[in-house]
Amino acid sequence: MTRPVIGVTTSARSGWRIFPLVNLNLWLAGGRGVRWVAGRPSDIASVDGIVIGGGDDISPDLYGGKLITSARLDPDRDAMERRLVDEAMAQGKPVLGICRGAQMLNVALGGTLDQDAYGTYTASERYWTILPKKEVEVQRNTRLAGLAGTAPMLVNALHSQAVQDLGQGLRVAARDTGGMIQAVERTEEPFALGVQWHPEHLFYAHRQRALFRGLVEAAAGAAEGRPQLPAVSAAGTY
Template sequence: MTRPVIGVTTSNRSGWRVFPLVAFNIWLAGGRAVRWGAGRDAEIAEVDGVIIGGGDDISPDLYGGKLVASARLDPDRDDLEKCLIDKALSHGTPVLGICRGSQMLNVVLGGTLHQDAYGVYRGSRFIRTILPRKTVLIEPNTRLARLSGTQPMRVNALHTQAVDHLGDDLRVAALDEGGMIQAIERVVDPFAIGVQWHPEHLFYARRQRALFRALVVAASARREHAAQIPAVRQDTRKD
């Protein structure tokens, strides 16, 4: 069987250096990546799964918030990714959201964001690095816990926004030590999970590779018209 095809959204500004890393992780997990971005062709019907990647802040217009002066926006990408997530969920296509992508997943499902997350969560360390220097605490009895275990996880951090109110059918999967939401996951098919960090930079860590593996497994299940969440659960039992 051919590898599941995963559409990956990237920034037109920095995607040239980020996409190869994401594509490498997808290949390790058994899939094949195609790059999407504003102004590029992006058809849900042509892929088996979707990754909404990291990048600029999300416009508060999408969730009824007020713009802060420090925000850096990409409205064309906002429009593209909102449309893609809507179509993915309605077509039963699994989604992995990375940083901005996790936030966009939440917004599309009716949730809101903290634009100045570290101003709200004073106990959260403000770290901007691709190195694993931030600690996140994984919630027990979640899909993320099944994928990566429940031990505290060291991750990287590049974000200033974070999830506030959860969207429909989502639950919290991880928090940082200050209580800021660091991962969310959908509780019904299609499979969807969002993480606030950048696992593509941490490909040497088994717990990070497990996120890409779960997406590819869910994408394979979709190809076969099978339930995705049980397929991911079954795959984790093989480890």
């Protein structure tokens, strides 16, 4: 079977370290990745799905906000990824958003971000680690639950911002124990899931590999003109 091709956006500064991990997860799921960075070609028509990867904070200019905290921004990457999400939705290509990518998925669909999420959600435990120490609660009857189950999940955390107002067509798929949104997903075709953690670092956990499997199965469905959501459901183990 031909492996679905997945475009993977990364930081131009540090993406060379992260892309191999993402690509490993895609390969284990039956796909293969191509790396995209701002300033170089990134053609949505050349791939079957996309991963919007982690990185710098998203400029509040994209959702009508004002910068209220010190942050490293990457406006060129912001513009590229917003375009790619728009094009993916228009062309029916599935999307997996990782950390920053979950936030970009939300913003591209008209949502907003909380720039000081831990200041708002004071009961949320704050971690800055690639190790799975943060507990999240997966919502029942979601695509995420179908892929990874509803048992409490330990994930890593490398973020200060979080989803605030939901973008059009999105619903909450997971929260942490303090109520902060940790995952969002589309309710209709095409498949789109954004998680606030970094599953690429947790490739040894089958529940995390399932997220990439869902994307790859959706991408295969899109490439063959089949509905994506039944393919995602079939890819789940719960």
